[in-house]
Amino acid sequence: MLTISQLAAYAGVTVRAVRHYHQIGLLPEPERDASGYRRYSAGAVVSLIRIRILANAGVPLSQIGQMLEADASTFAAAIEEIDRQLDDEIARLEASRKQIAQLAAGDRLALAPEVITYLDRLRDIGVSERVIAGERDSWILMSARWPDRVREWMPGKIAQLDDPQLIRLYRILSEIFESDTSDDARLVEAADILASLAEQAYRSGEIDLGEVARDDLPFDLLDALAVEADPRVQRLLDLMRERGWDGLARLERLAEPPT
Amino acid sequence: MLTISQLAAYAGVTVRAVRHYHQIGLLPEPERDASGYRRYSAGAVVSLIRIRILANAGVPLSQIGQMLEADASTFAAAIEEIDRQLDDEIARLEASRKQIAQLAAGDRLALAPEVITYLDRLRDIGVSERVIAGERDSWILMSARWPDRVREWMPGKIAQLDDPQLIRLYRILSEIFESDTSDDARLVEAADILASLAEQAYRSGEIDLGEVARDDLPFDLLDALAVEADPRVQRLLDLMRERGWDGLARLERLAEPPT
DNA sequence: GCTTGACCTTGACGCTGCGTCAACCCTCCA
DNA sequence: TGGAGGGTTGACGCAGCGTCAAGGTCAAGC
Numbered sequence: 001m002l003t004i005s006q007l008a009a010y011a012g013v014t015v016r017a018v019r020h021y022h023q024i025g026l027l028p029e030p031e032r033d034a035s036g037y038r039r040y041s042a043g044a045v046v047s048l049i050r051i052r053i054l055a056n057a058g059v060p061l062s063q064i065g066q067m068l069e070a071d072a073s074t075f076a077a078a079i080e081e082i083d084r085q086l087d088d089e090i091a092r093l094e095a096s097r098k099q100i101a102q103l104a105a106g107d108r109l110a111l112a113p114e115v116i117t118y119l120d121r122l123r124d125i126g127v128s129e130r131v132i133a134g135e136r137d138s139w140i141l142m143s144a145r146w147p148d149r150v151r152e153w154m155p156g157k158i159a160q161l162d163d164p165q166l167i168r169l170y171r172i173l174s175e176i177f178e179s180d181t182s183d184d185a186r187l188v189e190a191a192d193i194l195a196s197l198a199e200q201a202y203r204s205g206e207i208d209l210g211e212v213a214r215d216d217l218p219f220d221l222l223d224a225l226a227v228e229a230d231p232r233v234q235r236l237l238d239l240m241r242e243r244g245w246d247g248l249a250r251l252e253r254l255a256e257p258p259t
Numbered sequence: 260m261l262t263i264s265q266l267a268a269y270a271g272v273t274v275r276a277v278r279h280y281h282q283i284g285l286l287p288e289p290e291r292d293a294s295g296y297r298r299y300s301a302g303a304v305v306s307l308i309r310i311r312i313l314a315n316a317g318v319p320l321s322q323i324g325q326m327l328e329a330d331a332s333t334f335a336a337a338i339e340e341i342d343r344q345l346d347d348e349i350a351r352l353e354a355s356r357k358q359i360a361q362l363a364a365g366d367r368l369a370l371a372p373e374v375i376t377y378l379d380r381l382r383d384i385g386v387s388e389r390v391i392a393g394e395r396d397s398w399i400l401m402s403a404r405w406p407d408r409v410r411e412w413m414p415g416k417i418a419q420l421d422d423p424q425l426i427r428l429y430r431i432l433s434e435i436f437e438s439d440t441s442d443d444a445r446l447v448e449a450a451d452i453l454a455s456l457a458e459q460a461y462r463s464g465e466i467d468l469g470e471v472a473r474d475d476l477p478f479d480l481l482d483a484l485a486v487e488a489d490p491r492v493q494r495l496l497d498l499m500r501e502r503g504w505d506g507l508a509r510l511e512r513l514a515e516p517p518t
Numbered sequence: 519g520c521t522t523g524a525c526c527t528t529g530a531c532g533c534t535g536c537g538t539c540a541a542c543c544c545t546c547c548a
Numbered sequence: 549t550g551g552a553g554g555g556t557t558g559a560c561g562c563a564g565c566g567t568c569a570a571g572g573t574c575a576a577g578c
Contacts, residue, residue, distance in 0.1 A: 037554090050399070144308045319564095
């Protein structure tokens, strides 16, 4: 008769594992000797080895019991099912690996290459890092909400960066948010340019972003994000409202502009 | 300000997950409103999305905090480490899949194809299923102890099945263990054949199994297994001992046979 | 003003497969 | 006879939440 550690050694498992199998009823509890020790027969070694073979093959312990008792066809069906699950798991992990390969640098986190290009273009134009960080966070939100649409929008956004008015706007915003003082005149200037750009876009119908619902919340969220990043953005929002526009990330015509 | 369910919805996670991230300190707890509800800023959405991106890429939650704060090179090193771990995990699962593909039928469980062939040969010879089951269990034990050596031994074992004496032995054993009566004469006959075979093997030096230690326990275990399967095996062991041989699975010369 | 349903709170167990103490008993060998 | 090296049960820990339980809160309709 064998002790638990001998049994475990023969089967190549730990003593703890054997006791675990007893607990969950996978391996029957053997008789105890006078001192309460478990005493195993040679057959237990075979049982334990058969359990380990299935476990090593990735079969969950909870299914091994039934499988050892099953007939050939039931067994085969179970094997097939396990195989499918293993395959799924492998697919999941490989998807993870692909994801992780994308995460080259912290800056790129979550962003499609098109967006990275856009941010780099802003940097070229001379936009301050603070404003770029704000843009980046906005695009992280947008990407989470519309992962596919964002990539479609980017070429248009990048093309817009050729517009001298827009470049001027970004430079003014950079100056404003890079300084610690409150320069209201510059904020007014920014608002004027923004309103002008919005007016152009409105006339040419460019504002249409496709099927993105007008009342979908992310745009409010984007504005809130900007205000959080710098409270002076609130003043900008107010100025825009005076000019007949609601919001910032997504301008909404409130009324005909005062003529 | 957002409620926890709004936050969760924006980031595409469950409320429970958000609370979990608070618990483990991954996402900072926000202020509470008058009634004790958590109230989130827009920035929290960005934080949460960044967390999920890493988590989806397979980064353990326990490491995400540091990674979000790390500089580019630390980040890259961490990514590489995670990638290695994912790769290991995938390799493990694929090994499992290969294992599982081997487990076509319950009978083959744990046995190399050579052993299956051997068992099939026994069946051809007319050995009873009960004896074959005993053989199978024995080989399961042997395979667990010496997975590689077993495959080397099998060709020799299969060749031995051409020996008429051995065939006769197996048939007698089949008859004995298939009947419920105790036919001592047959047991004696079996013992005589076995002793004769052992003597031949001993003279020709075939008994040497290579580096397998003589006192390695599995042989005792095999004998015990056989006795468990049928107590009449004990009588066979006794008869062999009378003939100067110890053991059954691995015959050990006790003394020169009585002349 | 009251009910109803949806949403918030903390606390705690469950899942998987054991590893790892803790606290104590048993056996064997010098 | 003492100490080393077995054995015993019991319980927590691990990862990442899912899922009750047992309430308090809010907004809306009557």
